[in-house]
Amino acid sequence: MLNPCLSGCSELEESCENEKSFRILFEEAPIGYYEIDCEGIIRRINRSACRLLRFDAAEIIGRPLSEFVSPEAVETRLDRLRRRIAGEEAPSPFLSEYLRRDGSKIVLQTHETLIRDKHHRVVGIRSALMDATEHQLALDALRESEERYALAVRGANDGLWDWSLKTGRVYYSPRWKSMLGYDEADIGSSPEDWFSRVHPQDLGRLKIEISLHLEGYNRHFQHEYRIRHKDGTYRWVLCRGLAVRDAQGSPHRIAGSQTDITVRKLGEERLLHDAFHDELTGLPNRALFIERLERAAIRAMRRENYLFAVLFLDLDGFKVINDSLSHQAGDQLLVSIARRLEACLRPEDTIARLGGDEFVILLDDLKNIGDATQLSERIQRELQAPFLLGRQQVFTTASIGIASSAAGYRRPEELLRNADTAMYRAKALGKARHEVFHAGLHKQAVERLRIETDLRRALERGELQVHYQPIVRRENGEITTVEALVRWRQPHRGLISCGRLMPVAEETGLILPIGEWVLRAACAQNKAWQRILPSLRVAVNLSARQFKQPNLVDSIARALEDTGLDARFLDLELSESTALAGGEEAFETIQKLGSMGVRISIDDFGTGYSSLKYLRRFPIDTLKIDPSFVRSVDTDLDSAAIATAVINLGHSLRLNVVAEGVETEEELEFLCSRGCDQMQGRVFSGPVAAQQIAPLLERRYLSPAPRADAEHAPARPSSVGNHS
Numbered sequence: 001m002l003n004p005c006l007s008g009c010s011e012l013e014e015s016c017e018n019e020k021s022f023r024i025l026f027e028e029a030p031i032g033y034y035e036i037d038c039e040g041i042i043r044r045i046n047r048s049a050c051r052l053l054r055f056d057a058a059e060i061i062g063r064p065l066s067e068f069v070s071p072e073a074v075e076t077r078l079d080r081l082r083r084r085i086a087g088e089e090a091p092s093p094f095l096s097e098y099l100r101r102d103g104s105k106i107v108l109q110t111h112e113t114l115i116r117d118k119h120h121r122v123v124g125i126r127s128a129l130m131d132a133t134e135h136q137l138a139l140d141a142l143r144e145s146e147e148r149y150a151l152a153v154r155g156a157n158d159g160l161w162d163w164s165l166k167t168g169r170v171y172y173s174p175r176w177k178s179m180l181g182y183d184e185a186d187i188g189s190s191p192e193d194w195f196s197r198v199h200p201q202d203l204g205r206l207k208i209e210i211s212l213h214l215e216g217y218n219r220h221f222q223h224e225y226r227i228r229h230k231d232g233t234y235r236w237v238l239c240r241g242l243a244v245r246d247a248q249g250s251p252h253r254i255a256g257s258q259t260d261i262t263v264r265k266l267g268e269e270r271l272l273h274d275a276f277h278d279e280l281t282g283l284p285n286r287a288l289f290i291e292r293l294e295r296a297a298i299r300a301m302r303r304e305n306y307l308f309a310v311l312f313l314d315l316d317g318f319k320v321i322n323d324s325l326s327h328q329a330g331d332q333l334l335v336s337i338a339r340r341l342e343a344c345l346r347p348e349d350t351i352a353r354l355g356g357d358e359f360v361i362l363l364d365d366l367k368n369i370g371d372a373t374q375l376s377e378r379i380q381r382e383l384q385a386p387f388l389l390g391r392q393q394v395f396t397t398a399s400i401g402i403a404s405s406a407a408g409y410r411r412p413e414e415l416l417r418n419a420d421t422a423m424y425r426a427k428a429l430g431k432a433r434h435e436v437f438h439a440g441l442h443k444q445a446v447e448r449l450r451i452e453t454d455l456r457r458a459l460e461r462g463e464l465q466v467h468y469q470p471i472v473r474r475e476n477g478e479i480t481t482v483e484a485l486v487r488w489r490q491p492h493r494g495l496i497s498c499g500r501l502m503p504v505a506e507e508t509g510l511i512l513p514i515g516e517w518v519l520r521a522a523c524a525q526n527k528a529w530q531r532i533l534p535s536l537r538v539a540v541n542l543s544a545r546q547f548k549q550p551n552l553v554d555s556i557a558r559a560l561e562d563t564g565l566d567a568r569f570l571d572l573e574l575s576e577s578t579a580l581a582g583g584e585e586a587f588e589t590i591q592k593l594g595s596m597g598v599r600i601s602i603d604d605f606g607t608g609y610s611s612l613k614y615l616r617r618f619p620i621d622t623l624k625i626d627p628s629f630v631r632s633v634d635t636d637l638d639s640a641a642i643a644t645a646v647i648n649l650g651h652s653l654r655l656n657v658v659a660e661g662v663e664t665e666e667e668l669e670f671l672c673s674r675g676c677d678q679m680q681g682r683v684f685s686g687p688v689a690a691q692q693i694a695p696l697l698e699r700r701y702l703s704p705a706p707r708a709d710a711e712h713a714p715a716r717p718s719s720v721g722n723h724s
Contacts, residue, residue: 032046080112095109240257280335283352308362312358316398397432401435455501463488471679524565538565615653623649630660
């Protein structure tokens, strides 16, 4: 709509003196005319304009112009007219797109004049229309010509080519030829001089892209492909071009440029490789492995007898190697293991590193599950040979879980999960072995998850308890120490022992709050018991994760201060591997604890990475012989020899030696005969609740419990018997 200030009359008054003559000229003019008022309503249109728009006059008159051109175009035209009225712009024709009755569009050249009344006020607009289709085609051709020129300018430093479709000859610029390592005379002027050098895998698509542009499906030709250099290597190039067409739209020539993009493509390929491969080993990563696993699952659905399997490998003891030798050595070991694993596989198999020391293998197209177990056995044999890390020889094994597609899976991730579950089962059964997944393992895994979930609430619900097991002197059975052992009385599962509780707590990190609670509870309880037995000590186990806490020493000091227990009456028990793997930091921590008065015991001695060096250097007070070496010392020569050696070793280093897991009087007698300082085991008492310890402390001395089959043996009042 025109600005209201421009309108002054609701009726159009012609400047022509003879209205009738004007109407005849208007209606019969070979040029299309229409008139609109100041509101943008069409008030008059002639036959030529109706023919152009394919409407009858009655269908147009009285309707707004915006129904036939876009609202944006109307606003643009009105802006032009406002500038004309203000004397800011001279009248000039312009192109405008109109909507026809059948829904098609036509581009018309429009020339507008102002209609004024007798007072010279603008009361409307008269527009003259001419078909501008040919004019638009000319403009398009001009624009394409300009684009070709711009392309040529851009390609000045690239190779240029110009292909005459009529003669079949191609002009290749000197730069086009030198880009491929050729001189001017080395390449002719035929299309084959181009296409014969294109990589066979890329040639078909290149020709299709050129054809699509020549046939008008694509406005421009642009394609990336590989082309052979004179030195025999392939270079990546970007080729652009535009066709030159005649008046009928048929192409008679196509010209363009060629750009060397090898550096960019190699960078893209490297980025793509890095996105799907492990940086350290170069093996596929989880993303690529899952993609190939999904493909295998699809093949399994399509082929009735198709079988594949996943092997999940986790190295045994890698953390100790990594921490004790250095992370650099650990990385070197992982690379060496990756190469050995690759050597075990067929070309169609896939091995990937998931992270840390975890590897997975996809075995494709198996005859039966036995193929997977045979590969597992071969891997174990390959890992038996030592790895040389610098000058250090290192040995390692792997726990392997196997899951096959025979069970049927809805999602490939389920197969990977089940192989992982089977691997954990292999670790639990002693490591350096393989286990095949079965439904029972999944049930165990679900149960373990439930335990983890419930354990997170156990502390706040008061479900954890501390049981205590006495440690007695060899000479007279006097109770010197009680070892604190956490138990979990779960409402639905009953009493859960350390063996099931602690692995879950360690893996989830719950060991930290649980360990803090056990330490404080044990210190407070021992302080109370010292009213009965002033010299009583309490032993508390520290897990590997607890021992690595940077605030460990301060935390123990606060627990002693808050409970009032003197540090001399606290024993902290560490496993061999925990003490050894910590290196200098472990040494400093143990020294700080020793300077406080806390005593340090090495628990389960002989089962880890035993080293006389750390025994001599670290401020250790006690060695505890692992129960596996105590069991059957009276009948097994190997166990007897090991137990004797540990006792002698401890005494030679002036250490106190405690035998754990003493079950029978025969074992007790053997250990006493070898001079073992103290005993701990069910032959005296198993772990019992705190309220059951007080009566024992009042007696102060324990003697061995009677055998379960000795019905007529006299009772020993100082014994507690076998408690769970």
